[in-house]
Amino acid sequence: MNAIVVRxxxxxxxxxKKEKKKGRARNPSLESRKQGNNSIIRAVDHIDxxxxxxxxxxxxxxxxxxxxxxxxxxxxxxxxTNGEILIFGQNxxxxxxxxxxxxxxxxxxxxxxMDLTGLENLSFIGELYGISKKERISRAEQLLKKFxxxxxxxxxxKKYSKGMKQRLLLCMALMSNPKILFLDEPTSGLDVQSSIxxxxxxxxxNKNGMTIFMTTHDMDVANEMCDRIAIINRGKLIGLDxxxxxxxxxxxxxxxxxxxxxxxxxxxxxxxSSVKEVRKIRDYYHIIVHDLNDGICEIIEYIKSKNLKVxxxxxxEPHLEEVFLKMVxxxxxx
Amino acid sequence: MIIKDNEEIFSExxxxxxxxxxxxxxxxxxxxxxxxxxxxxPVVIQGFLFxxxxxFAFTVGRNIIPIYLISGLMxxxxxxxxxxxxxxxxxxxxxxxxLERLIACPISIKTILLGNIWSSFIFGCVFSIVPLxxxxxxxxLWASINILIIILGIIVASLAFSSFSLILSVPPTDMxxxxxxxxxxIKFPILLLTPIFMPIHAAPYGIxxxxxxxxxxxxxxxxxxxxxxxxxLLLDFCILILFGLGFTFLAFVLHGKTLQKRxxx
Numbered sequence: 001m002n003a004i005v006v007r008x009x010x011x012x013x014x015x016x017k018k019e020k021k022k023g024r025a026r027n028p029s030l031e032s033r034k035q036g037n038n039s040i041i042r043a044v045d046h047i048d049x050x051x052x053x054x055x056x057x058x059x060x061x062x063x064x065x066x067x068x069x070x071x072x073x074x075x076x077x078x079x080x081t082n083g084e085i086l087i088f089g090q091n092x093x094x095x096x097x098x099x100x101x102x103x104x105x106x107x108x109x110x111x112x113x114m115d116l117t118g119l120e121n122l123s124f125i126g127e128l129y130g131i132s133k134k135e136r137i138s139r140a141e142q143l144l145k146k147f148x149x150x151x152x153x154x155x156x157x158k159k160y161s162k163g164m165k166q167r168l169l170l171c172m173a174l175m176s177n178p179k180i181l182f183l184d185e186p187t188s189g190l191d192v193q194s195s196i197x198x199x200x201x202x203x204x205x206n207k208n209g210m211t212i213f214m215t216t217h218d219m220d221v222a223n224e225m226c227d228r229i230a231i232i233n234r235g236k237l238i239g240l241d242x243x244x245x246x247x248x249x250x251x252x253x254x255x256x257x258x259x260x261x262x263x264x265x266x267x268x269x270x271x272x273s274s275v276k277e278v279r280k281i282r283d284y285y286h287i288i289v290h291d292l293n294d295g296i297c298e299i300i301e302y303i304k305s306k307n308l309k310v311x312x313x314x315x316x317e318p319h320l321e322e323v324f325l326k327m328v329x330x331x332x333x334x
Numbered sequence: 335m336i337i338k339d340n341e342e343i344f345s346e347x348x349x350x351x352x353x354x355x356x357x358x359x360x361x362x363x364x365x366x367x368x369x370x371x372x373x374x375x376p377v378v379i380q381g382f383l384f385x386x387x388x389x390f391a392f393t394v395g396r397n398i399i400p401i402y403l404i405s406g407l408m409x410x411x412x413x414x415x416x417x418x419x420x421x422x423x424x425x426x427x428x429x430x431x432x433l434e435r436l437i438a439c440p441i442s443i444k445t446i447l448l449g450n451i452w453s454s455f456i457f458g459c460v461f462s463i464v465p466l467x468x469x470x471x472x473x474x475l476w477a478s479i480n481i482l483i484i485i486l487g488i489i490v491a492s493l494a495f496s497s498f499s500l501i502l503s504v505p506p507t508d509m510x511x512x513x514x515x516x517x518x519x520i521k522f523p524i525l526l527l528t529p530i531f532m533p534i535h536a537a538p539y540g541i542x543x544x545x546x547x548x549x550x551x552x553x554x555x556x557x558x559x560x561x562x563x564x565x566x567l568l569l570d571f572c573i574l575i576l577f578g579l580g581f582t583f584l585a586f587v588l589h590g591k592t593l594q595k596r597x598x599x
Contacts, residue, residue, distance in 0.1 A: 076437065077434050077595055096442075102344065125439065
């Protein structure tokens, strides 16, 4: 069963009077998607995707691509201009309260109540989800312990560091034990400790069956954590697959650097069937291959035949970041 | 927590249950509002300082009989305090992005507004008792007082003015100062139109102000007769209830229209 199905999801914004007067959108990155001063801004433009139950689904895109607008529509904050959102087969907008009952949301910007303590913030959210007092105190304390905030539970949230606030936000989203967790840039701008804690706990919750939908512009986070990734640019979905399959789209980046003890002949290396191109850079050879595995085997055979000795080998696998840049800048449609 | 295809994911509840669940959740919003906003600048200025300053401005050097002094003070305190939290909550929460957090929870905009009404209502009720106690202590008004009328009056008026205060936060701004300006521009003329610290018939134009009807209720509760005839008290309550319902309905509709504009960009 799919946890989320999105069909033809669209969000257009009409510029406010102020924006029309100034001739610019509130979010400058949306400006490029605006046609003329008075026209609509296409923040999300007819996108379709499915999120499988129990997977970590990454939503990647540059700033202003439409990631946050999408997550806001999926969590019921923004009403779509067009399209359909199904949560476990039920239309979200037929009964948004019912759908929201099984969701948790961690927004990008810390929006805890600064004048409430960590424990009060959690208890308040628990109350909004209809959790009994005894249960919400017990759940809150468990979460605070898990996220290493228990010692500071009686401290007002305004005294928390950014990382602590982000962890508290995650606790708030997990208070209701949601079936789907939405995370908007969960590790953005965090210290290493908070980032590690959050990533580990997200994985743990996912292992227990929680579906995770996360937006990020951090390729390493996406690569490390996500089962599948969708790439959005200028409001349109331009790619959707597993990180491994997406990386295959960037095959030409498969290369290997060989450091030999003595000079090799570039022309001979170039004549090898699995080699595409050879570049001599300082004391090593940067060899671009069709296939990394075949290439290395063939080059090693060549080395043996020429009695060369290898000092060091570095391999280059296609990186998700390169795929992302290629898709975003190259405008490749998926 | 792995979900199987035949597992029931969504809990089913009846429409009536849904209503009571939402009302219960609105109390949580009210509790939060009272905890957070009672000591915020605009609330302190409009809820405490303005009534105090205006009281002295209206009364110093004038020979006012105790009943009008206390009913006037109660009217002013009620109006100013019950309308002090409502206008600031929405812009404040828009700015701090906590409104987004609330909307993502399983509650409707009506639940949030209802929560705001409860918090303003409690604020208005609690502070209206202070001038009443002053009147009983210093002017010996306890002899002629009808406590039931006064309590009912406080409850109905506090609800009416609390819902009125939500209309003031309809513009989708994230600057509490903007709503403060609007609030002052609307609240002060209402206050000036109301015949407080004087007999109601002395200012016939006062009938346009809802506060006049609350003042009349308090006058009756303190032993005066109603300015609107033998059924005046009933009229006062009916008008305040109508104002309250009308403002609540209007707040639900208007906030529903402007809500999306708060999450733009």
